[in-house]
Amino acid sequence: MNTGAVLLYHAAQLYCNLYKVTDFQAKETAGIGVYSALSLINHSCYPSVKHYFIGRSLVMRAVRPISAGEELTISYIKPFQKAKKQERKILLQRYWFSCTCEACVNDWPTFPNLPALRFKCLGCKNPLDGRPRVCYACVTKRRDPDKPQTEQMEVVDSIWRGILNACCTDLALNIGQKKTREDYLTVCQNLQLLYEHVAMPCQHVIIMHQLLYKYFEDEF
Ligand SMILES: [Zn+2]
Ligand SMILES: [Zn+2]
Structure with missing residues (x-):
């Protein structure tokens, strides 16, 4: 891989795999961070894990029963109950994929409905x-x-x-x-x-x- 390709590879990684670091308790944004292992976690509009920051530490906790071998997912955007499918689709365009989670496939309504x-x-x-x-x-x-x-x-x-x-x-x-x-x-x-x-x-x-x-x- 030449230098240009390597730079492009990392630039693309930074674009899609960064976390906005907002302290959950202080409600202050400290900046953005790269968390190499946790950046591998995929998105779902109906996530199994809630992620948040205590200081600069990224914490992930299960929010529903997770079967052995089941993939852990977080929500990169607003979850299904807060945004309609079409809005979520637009928000996910920057990540270059279409979501096929249970909420998207079955077109689950937002909270009021x-x-x-x-x-x-x-x-x-x-x-x-x-x-x-x-x-x-x-x-x-x-x-x-x-x-x-x-x-x-x-x-x-x-x-x-x-x-x-x-x-x-x-x-x-x-x-x-x-x-x-x-x-x-x-x-x-x-x-x-x-x-x-x-x-x-x-x-x-x-x-x-x-x-x-x-x-x-x-x-x-
Ligand atoms: Zn989805
Ligand atoms: Zn039955």
Whole structure:
């Protein structure tokens, strides 16, 4: 490779693989940085990881359950709930690729147009709409023999209790209550429960994420 090609290669790398370093706590931008290993992480409009900076240190934390071997992704731009597909497409032009994440392929709506909550079939994972909560896609093969109705209703109750708990915690933080590790772990458990039983996309998961990020600010 000649010198010109090497320079062009690195210039292109700098254009696409830089991080804007903004301290999460101080909310100040310190500049831009190259993080050689973490620059390899690809984009998704529905990312599995939240990234932020404490000083100049780049921190990445999982925001949803990640299966073994599943690719870690961050969002280079506004995530799906904040920008429509067409807007995201324009924002991604500078990175020279078209996004094929789950949100783009299925054209998930932005936050105001999302359903508040949708439960999913634990068999085929499809969303269950309406009552009774029977999955017509796999009802012939499976009538939930391993999950008696009472057990399902207990899960639904726990999910609603978790959402109520998150609303109360958020309200308490907004009026100055101190963050505790115990509350943080409760938020994580409730989010885990939502991901197990709720079909994405839905508003309550996004709301729970916003609460989770408040704890990231204090390094919980
Ligand atoms: Zn996408
Ligand atoms: Zn099903």
